[in-house]
Amino acid sequence: MLLIYCPYCEEERSELEFRNGGDAHIARPTNIAEISDEEFEAYFFLRDNPKGVIFERWRHIHGCGRFFNAARDTVSDRFLTTYKAGEPKPDLDAEPKTSAEVETYEALEGAAQ
Template sequence: MLLIHCPYCEQDLPELEFRHAGEAHLIRPAATDEVGDEDFEAFLFLRDNPKGRAHERWRHVHGCGRFFNAVRDTVSDKFVVTYKAGAKKLALKGGEA
């Protein structure tokens, strides 16, 4: 079973307690009425899907209920690190994602 570390509860818990919530560190355009349709469509629907390490958002649904960020290797499905929401995007070695 895959264990995921919740940075708020400070525990490694089974993956069944968590839900994937998409790509991390997305910034909604400030003035959506001034953004063109194609740019807003890209914000809403287009996501990176790298092979290797990716920044993701997760939620501890069966625990504290809080969202947090993680760096996960999409090939091995292993979590490299988890960190609290609102923290700066972690730089990855070798210029990845």
């Protein structure tokens, strides 16, 4: 069961309090009534389903109720970062580790041995 850092509650909470909301950073066109069929298809239907890092929306539905965004690795289920709705897509290479990230323990393990 995942632990997800809610950027509004500033705390990690159990997955049970959250609901996934699909891909993030897909803005509804402000002139939606005028867009072409192809543009509508891209907006509403087409998604990448990547193996690796995905930017996705989550809602802390049984917590603060807010939608927020997360970068998650779909292979390891590790959350690279979470950030508030409306904030720009983070540059993951530049991003400092957040407390949402699981550290591996390899370095420490050497010391233990």
